[in-house]
Amino acid sequence: xxxxxxxxxxxxxxxxxxxxxxxxxxxxxxxxxxxxxxxxxxxxxxxxxxxxxxxxxxxxxxxxxxxxxxxxxxxxxxxxxxxxxxxxxxxxxxxxxxxxxxxxxxxxxxxxxxxxxxxxxxxxxxxxxxxxxxxxxxxxxxxxxxxxxxxxxxxxxxxxxxxxxxxxxxxxxxxxxxxxxxxxxxxxxxxxxxxxxxxxxxxxxxxxxxxxxxxxxxxxxxxxxxxxxxxxxxxxxxxxxxxxxxxxxxxxxxxxxxxxxxxxxxxxxxxxxxx
Amino acid sequence: xxxxxxxxxxxxxxxxxxxxxxxxxxxxxxxxxxxxxxxxxxxxxxxxxxxxxxxxxxxxxxxxxxxxxxxxxxxxxxxxxxxxxxxxxxxxxxxxxxxxxxxxxxxxxxxxxxxxxxxxxxxxxxxxxxxxxxxxxxxxxxxxxxxxxxxxxxxxxxxxxxxxxxxxxxxxxxxxxxxxxxxxxxxxxxxxxxxxxxxxxxxxxxxxxxxxxxxxxxxxxxxxxxxxxxxxxxxxxxxxxxxxx
Numbered sequence: 171x172x173x174x175x176x177x178x179x180x181x182x183x184x185x186x187x188x189x190x191x192x193x194x195x196x197x198x199x200x201x202x203x204x205x206x207x208x209x210x211x212x213x214x215x216x217x218x219x220x221x222x223x224x225x226x227x228x229x230x231x232x233x234x235x236x237x238x239x240x241x242x243x244x245x246x247x248x249x250x251x252x253x254x255x256x257x258x259x260x261x262x263x264x265x266x267x268x269x270x271x272x273x274x275x276x277x278x279x280x281x282x283x284x285x286x287x288x289x290x291x292x293x294x295x296x297x298x299x300x301x302x303x304x305x306x307x308x309x310x311x312x313x314x315x316x317x318x319x320x321x322x323x324x325x326x327x328x329x330x331x332x333x334x335x336x337x338x339x340x341x342x343x344x345x346x347x348x349x350x351x352x353x354x355x356x357x358x359x360x361x362x363x364x365x366x367x368x369x370x371x372x373x374x375x376x377x378x379x380x381x382x383x384x385x386x387x388x389x390x391x392x393x394x395x396x397x398x399x400x401x402x403x404x405x406x407x408x409x410x411x412x413x414x415x416x417x418x419x420x421x422x423x424x425x426x427x428x429x430x431x432x433x434x435x436x437x438x439x440x441x442x443x444x445x
Numbered sequence: 446x447x448x449x450x451x452x453x454x455x456x457x458x459x460x461x462x463x464x465x466x467x468x469x470x471x472x473x474x475x476x477x478x479x480x481x482x483x484x485x486x487x488x489x490x491x492x493x494x495x496x497x498x499x500x501x502x503x504x505x506x507x508x509x510x511x512x513x514x515x516x517x518x519x520x521x522x523x524x525x526x527x528x529x530x531x532x533x534x535x536x537x538x539x540x541x542x543x544x545x546x547x548x549x550x551x552x553x554x555x556x557x558x559x560x561x562x563x564x565x566x567x568x569x570x571x572x573x574x575x576x577x578x579x580x581x582x583x584x585x586x587x588x589x590x591x592x593x594x595x596x597x598x599x600x601x602x603x604x605x606x607x608x609x610x611x612x613x614x615x616x617x618x619x620x621x622x623x624x625x626x627x628x629x630x631x632x633x634x635x636x637x638x639x640x641x642x643x644x645x646x647x648x649x650x651x652x653x654x655x656x657x658x659x660x661x662x663x664x665x666x667x668x669x670x671x672x673x674x675x676x677x678x679x680x681x682x683x684x685x686x687x688x689x690x
Contacts, residue, residue, distance in 0.1 A: 338542060
């Protein structure tokens with residue numbers, strides 16, 4: 171308890187905490203759709219593009235978010251198109267784009283000569299969150315959550331069966347575009363805390379963990395939202411009291427939860443086989 | 446007026462033309478099977494009917510008050526659905542989305558879903574997880590979803606693929622029952638024997654040509670003979686499988 175009150179007496183921690191919780195929630199909601207549609211790697215690719223954009227912005231002395239947001243949004247559309255197009259191998263395309271972006275970023279950082287930034291971009295830093303970030307994050311969170319509630323049934327239909335949805339008149343292209351746009355924004359904001367290399371865990375872990383135990387789509391969504399926020403909270407407290415990096419701590423908590431849920435699933439299946 | 450009329454249609458994808466100059470009328474209450482080898486354009490034709498692919502030239506028009514988004518579609522199951530966490534009722538309800546755009550499902554939509562689940566025999570499974578069902582149960586759940594989207598027309602894409610013989614027979618019986626209740630059926634199939642036994646009309650696609658006629662006419666046609674495994678049911682017919690072989 172003492173640790174909590176001490177922790178939340180710092181302004182920058184409160185800011186990081188609010189942003190982190192909101193980003194975790196958005197990432198978890200979007201993550202369910204992305205994982206089920208086999209687009210998990212898009213999140214990873216986008217975060218590398220985001221890193222490249224941030225590094226270029228830093229080298230040119232521009233505001234980081236104003237450069238990163240449009241670049242990542244464009245990349246999101248591009249990656250989605252590539253994945254839909256069966257002629258080009260989506261996997262390979264993502265790998266090429268993300269490693270190119272990473273390389274550009276590393277070169278830019280080394281030219282501009284600020285090496286401490288490299289570490290904070292790659293692995294995240296709670297000090298990186300400004301007031302503007304916090305406001306943008308709140309707006310994004312409201313957008314993601316309200317879009318999810320408003321279009322919940324349609325998002326389910328498009329995720330479960332795209333061709334059936336399209337045949338019955340749903341605008342599947344528009345839904346995919348909205349989802350990739352929101353993913354891009356979530357990643358750009360989240361990578362400041364979590365870091366380029368770790369942000370995709372926030373998208374993938376909660377969804378995968380809740381898919382182990384939940385049998386309904388609705389419960390998967392709710393469960394991964396709750397898990398994601400909980401894991402972020404525990405990870406952040408742990409990082410404060412043990413003096414470990416925040417992003418990495420959150421990912422480790424998520425990984426532990428995944429293993430626990432996996433074991434629960436294994437025990438359940440075994441019981442079912444016995445019965 | 447016919448339920449579906451295809452006039453001088455050219456169909457294909459990515460710039461290639463797979464089907465040329467197709468002229469077909471499908472009437473209300475028909476049970477049409479689309480057969481042909483892999484790559485003969487069965488899927489392309491089906492996608493054009495569903496509006497998933499544009500027609501390259503010519504036209505596909507609907508009559509009898511049928512709208513493009515009111516076709517019940519039973520697609521082949523995708524790999525993605527193998528581990529998809531969703532209850533049967535969530536899946537079936539998603540077929541109602543073309544009706545009215547409300548935030549949540551209305552009572553009416555829930556009743557439609559329940560009725561169609563009863564019809565296909567999956568009502569007792571409605572709370573079960575879709576991925577844990579057997580192949581036949583999955584297909585019947587997806588058929589219930591398709592029925593939620595339509596009153597008039599079902600398009601089925603190889604509905605018995607991967608089913609065991611018992612489940613396949615049940616599936617064919619169910620489709621026949623739906624057809625008798627007045628729903629027009631268009632089915633893409635590899636199973637020519639079952640097609641000839643069940644369907645009222647056969648559309649056989651092969652290369653640039655196609656055959657369209659009743660199942661009986663098909664058995665007597667040159668293309669039909671080649672694939673005929675069963676005997677033609679008419680007494681004085683010379684097209685017995687023994688002679689063909």
